[in-house]
Each structure stands twice: as C-alpha cells, then as structure tokens.
Amino acid sequence: MNLTFHQLRKDLIRLRLPVALWLLLILLQAALIIPGIAEAGEDLTLQAITNVLRTLVPILQLLLPIVIIPILIHEEPLVGTTAFWFTRPLDGGTLLKSKMLFLGSILILPPLVTELVILATHGASARQLWLAAPEIFLEQLKFLAYIMVLAALTQSFARFALLGASFFIGYYLLILVYMTVVWYTGTPSFLKGPSKPHLEDSRYVVTTLATLAISAYLLIGLYRAREARRAWLSIGLAVVFVSLLNHFWSWDFLGRSNEEQRAAIDTAAVNVAVVPDPRARRVSDELRRRPQDNAKKNISAPLQISGLPAGYAVEPRNIQASLTFPDGRTLEHKGYVSNFDPSAKLNARVIQEILGPIKILNAEKTRSNMATLFSVSDEDFSKFATIPGKLSAVIDFVVKRYELTGKIPVRAKARYDHGSERAVITQVLKQTGGSNILLRESKISLFFDAGRSSYGAFADFVMRPITYILLNDKRNEALWPDERPGPGFEFFDVLFQKRLITFPLALHYTALTEQGGKLTEFNDAWLAQGALARIETKEVGHFTKDIQVDDFIMGAQ
C-alpha cells in the first residue's frame, strides 16, 4: 500500500497544475450556482457576466479530464517497450490501484461532493441526495472509463488525441452509414420492434454497468499483462455486445413504464366521441421524408370528451383505427395521435374547475382535442374522401390530474418552496391593464427518482406541466398567462447540468381584450390583492376507449 501512495504522491506532484485548475473550476462552479437563484436573478447585468463563466466552466470541466487522464496514464505507459517502470520493482496492480485512487480522489469525489452540496443548497432531501450520488458517480465514472481505456492503449498524448478523434469521427460515420442504410432499405428485420422509450433509462443503466465492467476488465488485463492486441480484440467484441444489449434489453427495472397503471378515475363514465360534423375535420398533407415516398394525408377530427371528474383531463396518445367502406374495402391505421395541439399545454376548463368560483377572465386559450385519426395515401383519399365509411378506433388516453399546489403573493422575492421545487418572483412590472411578472423556477430532476418522466429531465423542461394563474381571491377573478422564457441565465444543458434545472419565465397577464376592452378594472389595488396560483399536472394513468362512427366522411382538404 505504501508504494501505491508513493506512486499517487508522484502523480499528484506531476499533475499539480492541471489538478489545481480542475479543483478551482469545481469551486467556481459551486460559487456560480450555490449563492441562490433569487439573488442572482435580480441582477441581470451580473447574470450577463456570469453567463460567460457558466458556459466556459463546464466546457473546461469536460476538457480537463481529457488532458489529465492521458498524462496520468502515460506517466507509466502500458504499450511500447521504452517505459521506465517496465524494469523497476513496480507491479501493474500497484500502479492500477494508484491510478484509480487518483481518479477517485481527484476526478470523481470532488465533483460528486460539490454537486451534492449544490443540490442540498437547493432543497434536495436526504433521499434525493442518496439517489443523486450513484447517478453522478456512474455518469462521471463512465466518461472517465472511456478516456482511461483509450489512454491505456496509447503511448503518448498525440496518439491518444489521434485515436480519440478517429473513434469520434468513426462513431458518427457509422451512425451515418446505418441511418443511410435504414433510410433507403428500411430497418433490418432483427432490429425491428416497437419503440419503447420507457426502457431507455433501464438500458442506460445496464449498458453503463456493462461498459464499466468491460473497462475494468480491459484495464486490469492491460496492467497485468500489457497485451494491447488482446485488449483491442476485446474492445471490438465489447462494442458489439453493448450495442446488442442496448437494443434488446427488455426489463424495465426502473419502472418507467406507466402503461399498465390503471387510471385513478372511473373510466367507464368517460365518454369519447368524434365530433360528427365533417366540416370540423382537418385534412393535411403528411411530411414526406423522401421524394419517392407515397404521398399521404392525415385526417384529424376534434374529440368530444365528457364524464371526467373535476380536476382531471385526458389526452389521446395512440390510435389503432380502421375505416370500412360500403364496397367492403378497409383502410387501416396505427400510430401516435400527433395532431394533438401542444401549443396550449394545459386545459383551461380543468383549471377553471379547480379554481371554483374564481373565474378565469381570459380563458379562451384552451387545449384543443383535435386528434389525428387516420393517415391515408393520396390515392385512397381521392377515391374515398367523400364516401361515408364505418370508422372503428381504439384510442389510448393518458389521464392527468390538475392540482393547485401553492400561491405566491405578487411581489418581488416572494417564493414557492416545496422540497427541491422552487419558484421565486424576481420582478413585477406593471403596465396598462395588466402586468409582467418575472419568475425563476428551479427543480431537481434525478435519474433514479421513480417519479421522473421516462423522457428524462429534458421532457420535464420542455413539457413543463406547470402554469401560474394570476388570481384575486377577493374579486373572484383570475387571468391566464402568456408564458415566455424570461431574461437571465438558465441551467439546462443535457451535457453539463442534468440534475438541477433552473430557468426564468416571463408571465404576461392582461385584463384587456384584443380590441382594448377591459375584462376587469385591473389596477395597483387589484395587483396588491393578487397571487400567482401554481397549477401542476401529473399523469395518473392510462385507459383505452373504443369509438365507432357509422357515417364517417374524411372531408375535404
């Protein structure tokens, strides 16, 4: 063990400058994030300056290990015949232990602890910290393992860089070739199968663990026997193995799938029907990926949904439909109900239900229930567009529950705190007949958290199922927001900041109609009594419904 620490000490002396820079960057990262969102959010000029650092620091944090690890490994290279240590009483096991100690104590532990501290200062609970630790650890270790194996197979930094660049370019060329082949000849039959996004997280964990195990095997082998040729062969086999594992793994051990979850409402009472008026149909050309693809048309129609309990909404997701014509011909369709309008993310009707007597004055923006029921070829469309047919469809719906989770008084620095979810009003800007409220939200999204969306933190951000209604309890009035990204920094980057998400919002509320008419007397007194009602939605299950339309006409484009 003494020799291990002796070696570690030597490496620390050798790499003292890049290590000092690395630790400085970690401190800087903490210094940029820990002081608090609200405080930083108030000073937009300061944010402009710190934004540069917020971009630079993560890039340097990514690059430094790519410099440090090759130097560390090449101090005692494993390939070639000229290394100093080959003829010294220093065995590979001791060397590997010292390198792993370096890796753990310098490149893994400090960023891990720092991020946990950052998360803790942003309200992460002990359970969340417990969940965050393995996520950060695995992520960091996987990244370092790639670099370490590559460095172990090279003799100098120049070769490492060349090999790394070759791998990087080769990987993307391979993807390009694969995509081109799939594009023109279709997916190979053995790779075909339904898309399973809920499995992606389990596959990520499995392939990460497999990658780490293979890397450990390669490194132990290299440090023991220095047989690079065997290592290269193993890498080739490992790439194939991990790719197959990623494709065929089918156990969702993280429980991301909620397809089987029964909706927590009486779904028998829910009625779904297609609006019968053919004039309500919408016919649109489907995007063609290649000129030689058959032209298709998407037939959409609004759905009438009733029988839902208060505070609940449903949205169609997938459809399996058939349209049978009097001559016996049947058209089939199966797909995602993609025409569902994402621009209005929340249903004003449901929000009105949970607000009770408080009336939303400008609730014209509500979620449309337009759904794509069919996709037909242009040829079939021209033949059957005006002929009534019998439509049978099975539609998969997702149930969403709406909840009023908190109220924030309308004044600067007022905040909503709920565990690791926070929102703080940074500025309230008054204007004629309304107000602009700048607000900053932050939340912690953890990979191993059972409640995380199967689409990851990115989905949490993009499909943010939260809105803020400006309401006045005393007057029983409320305003629906026009929501846009606000000024200032945001931490959301799939590369560097995956767990702590914070972003600014600009919420515009107006009590004026487009023609300038007043919906209410909106003034300072109204605003002083006002509060932002935070409305959150959560998926609570799925159910399917059969619908039948006897005289379904596709309609005209």
Add this chain to the structure above:
Amino acid sequence: MNHVIETKNLGKSFKKKVAVHGLNLAVPDGAVYAFLGPNGAGKTTTIKMLMNIVRPSSGEASVLGTQTTRLASKNFAQIGYVSENQEVPEWMTVGRLLSYCKAFYPTWDNAFCARLVKDFQLPVDQVLKSLSRGMKMKATLVSSLAYRPRLLILDEPFSGLDVLVRDEFIRGVLELSEQEHWTVLISSHDIDEVERLADWVGIMKDGELQLSEPVASLQARFRRIEAAIPTGTDVRDKLPSSWLLPEQAGQRLTVVESRYETGATENQLRTLLPGCEQMESSPMSLRDIFLTLARTYRL
C-alpha cells in the same frame, strides 16, 4: 558454473522478420559480459526479452533463476537496467528521480547513492529535461546502482556520449563491478567501448549468437601469425578454416589463427608451407579479434 542469465533456443519474430533465432546464451555469475554485434543484430531485442519487456516467440530465458516471463517486483529489485532507449521521467529533478526510485528498493543505500551522485557530478536540483544526454544516462545509472543490484544490464549505454563522459561512465562501472562483484551484461555495437570492461564476450549476428566465451580464452586462442614464405608460394586453398584473413605480400604472410596452440600451430604452418621461416605469433586485442571476425563473417 552458476549462470545469472540463461537462454534456451530463444527466438523473437516481428511479423515476418526474425529478430532473434535459437539463442543459447549463458552469462556466468560475476562476469562482465560484453554483448557485441552490429546494429540490428538482435542485441536489444534479446535484452528486452530478458527484461520481460517483449515476449519471446519461441524458447525460454531465465534471469537470476526466474523465467523471464514471470519476472516480478522482487526480481527487478535485484536488477539494474539502463538503456539508451529508456524514457526517463524528464519532468523530475535528479534528486526527485532518486528519491522516487528509492522507495522501490529495500536495499537502497543512501550513502552509496550520495557517493555516486558526487562521483558523477550530478546536479540534483536540475530537471532531467534540461540535462545533456550524458548527464541523463548518468542519473539513470545512479538510479540503477544505488540499491546494489546483483545484475546490471546496460543496453548501448554509450550511444551519443562524448569521449570524456564515456570514459567516466566506463570507469565508474568498472570500479563498481569489481568492488561489488556484480554481474554486468553490456551490449554495444562498438568494441572500443567495452574492451576495458569485459571479461566475457558474446557476438551476435543476424539474430544468432556467433560466439560466447571468456575474453582470456578468446585472446589465448586468437593469435596473429607472421611468417616469411618462399617466393612463388600460393597459400590459397592450403590454409585450414581456423586460419582467418590470410594476407600475402611478396614473401610476407600474415594470418589470424583462431585455434592457436603454442608449438602446434607453428608446426602445422611448417608442414603446410615447407620453407617458411621467421615465424612470429603475437597476441591480439579484443578489438582486433572482433574486427577479424567482423571481416571474416561480415558482421
């Protein structure tokens, strides 16, 4: 006789190129063994196999009684290795290199190390990168001697060194090997470098060992013979194969006998060339023997 290094049919090929073939080498305990041969003869490859830096393609070798493919830390603690190709950690100062190496060797002798540093006039505070090639070699040599290794392997240690440094180096190794009774294997393509050092010699050519024996025995059996022969005598086809490089200039014949025996060689010459007189035999330096062999076998 105990052999510190022993190989049996050792071979190494790189793809289709045979670097070493069927090598049977034995270096006796306590010997200073000059491992000679032209560039590309296979000396460095042999040494790398002995140090387990490269794996043999065939045969086997042992160093200090251990099979080379199983050499471990405890074996390397008794071996000093200095090579012109070795990459030293150039960012270290001489002092740091020595204190770094010290931790690996239980037998490290601080006083001895200090003496070597002084004798070699090494600047302990300077980083190796800033030192001349000769100084770097000396620093590496000190780091390979301070623990009093049983076996010292020097692979072309003099390449690129100026005459003065080379002389100091040779003197240092010579003195120490005598004092410490070390076994030294020193490879070189230049006989001048090792003539003063060696008591054993081995000559490699095209991956094969041409000769391996004590210098004393070699010098005893190699003699330059000069004789006056009758005018018109044609010596071609008359001399045995052990008589090398015959040169005839008028009545003067010069030849190198590689199996010299006092009296017997002279009698043999008289029998082969009746009438020859003024026969003289003179001992040869190792360098002259090497050159004779090099010319004869085109080493």
